[in-house]
Every structure is written in C-alpha cells, then in structure tokens.
Amino acid sequence: MNEIKHRTHCPISYALDIFGDKWSLLIIRDLMFQNKKTYGEFLKSEERISTNILADRLAMLECAGLLSSKQDTENKSRKIYSLTAKAIDLVPVIIEIINWSATYDFETAAPKEFIARIRTDKQTVINELTAYLKSTL
Amino acid sequence: MNEIKHRTHCPISYALDIFGDKWSLLIIRDLMFQNKKTYGEFLKSEERISTNILADRLAMLECAGLLSSKQDTENKSRKIYSLTAKAIDLVPVIIEIINWSATYDFETAAPKEFIARIRTDKQTVINELTAYLKSTL
DNA sequence: GGAAGCACTTGCATTTTACAAGTGAATTTA
C-alpha cells in the first residue's frame, strides 16, 4: 500500500485523509467494541462492506499506523488485527461521535446506559476503555 | 437533494453517513474557525474542493440539518451559510480530532497555544467556542 | 448598457466503489 497523501497539515484535513471515508471507522469500531480481530469477522458486520474494500482499508489502516497484524498461531491462514496506540488514542473522538449521534438519531442503537455514562462521567468511560484496549497491546 | 440513507442505526455509522467523506468536515471547519460563510469563501480553502462537489456538499449538509442558508440582504446573488445547533454540537468531535492530529502529525498546522489550551483546559475551550457559535445563531 | 462577480450547472475523463466470481494456501472431514 502506497503512503497516504495529505492535502494540507490542517489537523482536520490530516485526520480525514486517514479515516475520512465510510468504512475505516467502522473497522476501528469493531476492534474497539466488538472484539473482532479477523478479516472474516469484519466482513460479517451489518453494514456489509465488500471484500475488496475491506482488504484495501485493512492495508491502508496498517500503513497509516492505526492497525498492526500478525499471523494467528493456531491457524496459519488467519491474520489477527489489533489497534495500535495511535488508534486507541481515537477513543475520545469515537466517544464524542457516539454521543452526538445518540443525540440526533432518534432510533440510535447506542445502549441507553452507555450514553448516560458518557454524559455523566465521560472521562471515566474514556479512561476505562483506553486502559482496557492498551492492556491488550 | 434526496434524503441521506443510513446503513444502520449504529452511532458511528449514522455519523459517517452524514460527514464520513473527505470534504464535509472541512466546510464545517471553515464555518467554525475561519468565519467563512459563502460559496466563494469555501472555494478558496487550500484543499481545493471542486465547484460541483462544494455545491453538492452544501446541499447535503443543509438537508442533513447541519447548515442553514439565507440570501444575503446586501447582495441578492450571494447566499450566507451558517451552522445549526446540530453542527455546533460537533464542536467536541472537532476538538478531539484536532487534538489527535496534533499528536500524530509532526508538521501539524494547529497553533501550539491552542493545542496547549485543549490539553490543559479542554472543557473551557469547548464551552467558549460553543457559546460563541451559538451567540451568532 | 456593458462588464464583472457570484453561485452554481453541465459534460466528460478519471478514480473509487459495489458486486460476483475466482484463487491458492491451510485446515478439517471422510
């Protein structure tokens, strides 16, 4: 995978050049909240990503330093993907997005108690999730 | 502009269906931080959006309820765009993205003092920016 | 009244995405 081209060094533009598309953050979400780790697991998500786009995004995110991968020790044809520290540092971004969507999507699938916790004790939610994800590094 | 199709009610997916592309958040950024308000001003941003995409995104963001527009009272052929409350509520998301990019882009254009303020007093930065933007509603 | 400004639209080439099918290595099954 070729390097990501950054249009400018504006921080918003820099971020969008990495995850400003319809799929990348869904892969990150699956790793953060669903304990998914393999190509086949990501493929099963209900948004129905197509196989070539998933392969492309996994390679791109690895190239961008958000994912790392290693061969499964039990199954040589399976790769285990995991979040890097750079991706784990997106936890606050993800939490704020969840909070925003839960406010404006009246049919949101976000669990009510989770949203309530974000609203009463956001920093703790962020700290706990971050600590959990870092503990698996 | 036709309604936005949401793939699922997952909060991440919901948000990406609205602003998960390379341009929408740059328009929001220009409204939030650069005091830009018109088509011509957005067009001048250094990322060089093309004219048809800008027109498409302005219509889409208005349809999604993030922007409102009115005719300029002084110039009938000019439209003034402004952020709605729904877009202003993205301030925390934007601030977290800026913080993340400033961490990982070693050549970030984000002003050092602004990043420092985000890191020492994030909530105040968010509150002040939000209050300022809401004061112009 | 003509020129210029402004906010778009149009046409077309290029790139990206979606969908279906195929591939080859590793693993499981008979």
Added chain:
DNA sequence: TAAATTCACTTGTAAAATGCAAGTGCTTCC
C-alpha cells in the same frame, strides 16, 4: 490421505463518485 471446506484475499466489470474545465443565468458595479 485424498477430497471438501475454510479463510483471506484478488480479479473483472459495471455503477457511482470525483476532478476538471467550461458554461449559464442572475445581480451588481461602473
């Protein structure tokens, strides 16, 4: 141990989105 299946992709092709250059139709300035 040979055959079938799983797994992680790749390939081909059609459809959609994007980029670029040019054009359009108001409005305002001179």
